[in-house]
Amino acid sequence: MIAVEDIRARAKDLLESGKVRAVLGYRRSTAGLLAEPAFMTTPEETAALVLDPTCVENLALYLVNEKKRMKHARQSDKRPLAIVAKGCDSRAITVLLQENHIEREEVIVLGVSCEKGGVIDTRKLMKALRGKYATSAAFDGASGVKVSCIGGGATLPAKDVLADRCLECAKAYPIDTDFLFGEKVDERPYGPRFTVVSAFAEKSREERSAFWDGHFERCIRCYACRAVCPMCYCDECVVGSTNFIVNPATTADEKANRVCWINRSASPSENAMYHMVRAMHLAGRCTDCGECERVCPVNIPLRLLNTMLEREALEMFQYTPGLDAEQPSLISSFRDSDPNDFVR
Amino acid sequence: MEPAVARHDAHEFEPKVVAFLCKWCSSAGSDLAGVSRLKYPANAVPIQVMCSGSVSPIYILSAFNKGADGVLVSGCHPGDCHYLKGNYYARRRIFLVQKLLQFIGLEPDRFRMSWVSAAEGVKYAEVISDFVKDLKALGPQTKLKAKR
Numbered sequence: 001m002i003a004v005e006d007i008r009a010r011a012k013d014l015l016e017s018g019k020v021r022a023v024l025g026y027r028r029s030t031a032g033l034l035a036e037p038a039f040m041t042t043p044e045e046t047a048a049l050v051l052d053p054t055c056v057e058n059l060a061l062y063l064v065n066e067k068k069r070m071k072h073a074r075q076s077d078k079r080p081l082a083i084v085a086k087g088c089d090s091r092a093i094t095v096l097l098q099e100n101h102i103e104r105e106e107v108i109v110l111g112v113s114c115e116k117g118g119v120i121d122t123r124k125l126m127k128a129l130r131g132k133y134a135t136s137a138a139f140d141g142a143s144g145v146k147v148s149c150i151g152g153g154a155t156l157p158a159k160d161v162l163a164d165r166c167l168e169c170a171k172a173y174p175i176d177t178d179f180l181f182g183e184k185v186d187e188r189p190y191g192p193r194f195t196v197v198s199a200f201a202e203k204s205r206e207e208r209s210a211f212w213d214g215h216f217e218r219c220i221r222c223y224a225c226r227a228v229c230p231m232c233y234c235d236e237c238v239v240g241s242t243n244f245i246v247n248p249a250t251t252a253d254e255k256a257n258r259v260c261w262i263n264r265s266a267s268p269s270e271n272a273m274y275h276m277v278r279a280m281h282l283a284g285r286c287t288d289c290g291e292c293e294r295v296c297p298v299n300i301p302l303r304l305l306n307t308m309l310e311r312e313a314l315e316m317f318q319y320t321p322g323l324d325a326e327q328p329s330l331i332s333s334f335r336d337s338d339p340n341d342f343v344r
Numbered sequence: 345m346e347p348a349v350a351r352h353d354a355h356e357f358e359p360k361v362v363a364f365l366c367k368w369c370s371s372a373g374s375d376l377a378g379v380s381r382l383k384y385p386a387n388a389v390p391i392q393v394m395c396s397g398s399v400s401p402i403y404i405l406s407a408f409n410k411g412a413d414g415v416l417v418s419g420c421h422p423g424d425c426h427y428l429k430g431n432y433y434a435r436r437r438i439f440l441v442q443k444l445l446q447f448i449g450l451e452p453d454r455f456r457m458s459w460v461s462a463a464e465g466v467k468y469a470e471v472i473s474d475f476v477k478d479l480k481a482l483g484p485q486t487k488l489k490a491k492r
Contacts, residue, residue, distance in 0.1 A: 205446075205449050205451065206449070208447065208448065208449040209448070209449025209450070211449070212448045212449055213449075213487075238402060261406055262406075262409070263490070267490065267491060268491070269409055269487075269489055269490045269491060270409070270490060272448065272487075273405050273406075273409050273488065277401065277402055280401040280402075280441065280444060283440050305444070305447070305448075308443070308447050309440060309443070309444065312439075312440060312443050313440075316439070317436065330436070331433070331437055333436075334436050336432075338432070338435055338436050338439070339435075339439055340422065340435065342442060342457065343435065343457045343458060343459055344456060344457070344458040344471055
């Protein structure tokens with residue numbers, strides 16, 4: 001288990017010495033169970049830093065947002081940002097480094113290993129508590145999560161309340177770190193990888209088609225999945241217009257009839273297009289942090305699309321994203337031995 | 345009225361195929377099929393691209409969305425790319441697109457990739473005839489087509 005005091009001390013030290021301009025971590029939120037992301041800029045604030053299974057968010061997103069903000073900031077503090085990163089988050093940082101979106105000097109990674117744990121899934125938790133809102137959750141031993149809620153509490157098996165991606169996680173510790181907290185544990189007490197996606201791929205075409213039609217139909221195109229994804233950092237998205245400048249004289253008609261790849265109307269076929277384009281853009285980049293699925297207000301199983309491509313990348317091209325910032329990316333590399341039998 | 349309906353039924357479904365052909369090989373191959381007066385279905389709309397590697401997944405998805413019943417991506421044989429390795433990149437990317445399309449439940453026969461060199465007019469005619477034959481059996485594509 002990681003002693004959170006160690007991380008606090010390290011964060012405090014970094015801020016006191018002025019090596020970093022801020023520490024990105026988690027603190028208790030004022031609403032709900034999940035910890036909230038925090039930008040800590042003074043050493044005193046680090047006392048609020050927490051680390052437990054409610055720290056679900058992928059903080060790599062804020063590196064991307066911060067870069068966008070810094071671009072327009074009048075004065076820029078060139079000192080690096082320190083960031084608390086779980087295994088999946090640190091892989092996301094590695095992908096950002098691999099794509100030269102951020103520089104290694106811009107970030108100090110405080111890597112935390114999940115060891116045999118992970119983060120909780122609030123939907124599962126609520127189901128386990130029969131609709132009650134949990135107020136706190138912490139690991140109790142290796143395989144139990146101690147949960148308290150109004151009017152009671154319970155220790156639930158970790159298998160039942162951990163997020164799906166944590167159950168399938170193959171590397172629960174960060175690789176590229178400046179400071180590592182916790183042990184690098186390779187053996188995880190949960191099931192093998194890709195069980196859900198393999199089972200789904202076995203289904204008949206009609207079943208799969210109906211399944212996705214039903215899900216894409218419900219998509220409201222709120223773009224929460226795009227907003228929360230650290231890999232979705234394009235300045236202009238394909239669902240936006242292409243080279244279309246809106247000025248005060250632009251009529252509503254012109255806006256409606258502008259040229260764009262995917263129309264904004266939330267119709268099932270266009271929703272399917274949007275999600276497929278997003279899945280393709282994440283092929284070989286998605287580190288399976290599961291944020292898109294978590295934030296989806298209509299519970300579309302977006303991880304299923306991403307893990308499918310992750311599985312293909314691993315099985316057909318032996319590619320795992322986020323392991324090495326120096327390796328060429330999946331789409332920008334090839335081998336002579338790549339599958340060729342599907343081509344006529 | 346009735347004879348008109350009967351005639352309409354007898355009118356066979358003609359699939360729309362969007363074919364992305366690379367400029368250096370497949371496009372020349374289709375040209376050769378033309379100048380050799382080979383007979384093949386006229387269902388394919390050829391779109392010349394500079395390289396099969398320049399075909400973005402969104403071209404393919406967009407073609408389906410805008411009403412294509414089938415999409416073909418065709419380029420030079422491996423090793424013959426005008427830009428040396430464009431078709432290798434394409435092969436990897438198209439493989440993933442194909443897997444994704446199948447995963448969400450599109451019929452596998454609706455999307456195809458082929459290698460057609462500038463000398464293979466006959467092969468091009470064959471690829472198109474096979475594709476159109478398979479698509480006729482499948483009927484119109486509704487899965488990704490925009491409903492307006």
